[in-house]
């Protein structure tokens with residue numbers, strides 16, 4: 355049996371468990387649709403952030419803060435496999451090299467398209483940029499909604515979770531950190 359068929363059989367078991375008729379017309383293609391959706395939503399496991407970052411590094415004398423903010427992403431929590439929907443705000447201070455701007459959201463998606471907890475998602479994005487871009491500092495802030503806290507469980511639909519990871523100058527220099535915080539503060543959920 356192929357891995358694809360195994361996955362689809364598992365979806366059929368879930369459908370049966372919740373009381374559905376897997377043979378009714380609307381559900382015939384659902385197992386393969388779910389498989390394809392999961393292959394896309396979890397495609398980050400097959401991607402290497404190093405390759406994405408290192409192919410778009412450009413020499414620059416600029417050494418001021420670069421901020422890419424309001425990067426929307428979709429992830430899934432590792433506890434319930436329910437959506438985490440949020441925005442990432444990322445800043446770095448170049449150290450001889452700048453990165454192609456589109457690569458920053460691409461790095462976010464590499465880690466978002468895996469099963470996650472928000473704290474680790476924040477750390478992994480920050481560490482990948484720190485390791486492969488080698489800036490003077492990097493900061494990542496994530497503001498996200500967790501569907502496992504909204505659709506089920508505590509059912510709190512107004513709460514969002516904010517996490518951050520700081521490296522280099524963002525950690526050691528209060529002025530740099532404060533500048534980052536003031537730039538992203540206006541983007542946080544009200």
Ligand SMILES: Nc1nc2c(ncn2[C@@H]2O[C@H](COP(=O)(O)OP(=O)(O)OP(=O)(O)O)[C@@H](O)[C@H]2O)c(=O)[nH]1
Nearest residue numbers: 431432433434470471472473500502503506507508
């Ligand atoms: N720290 C952290 N916790 C998360 C994240 N996503 C979900 N959780 C929490 O993980 C915890 C799992 O707790 P459990 O008690 O094992 O699971 P549960 O019985 O489904 O808990 P409830 O959600 O309280 O009903 C819950 O408190 C979730 O809110 C995340 O990104 N970071």
Ligand SMILES: [Zn+2]
Nearest residue numbers: 431433434502
């Ligand atoms: Zn969860």
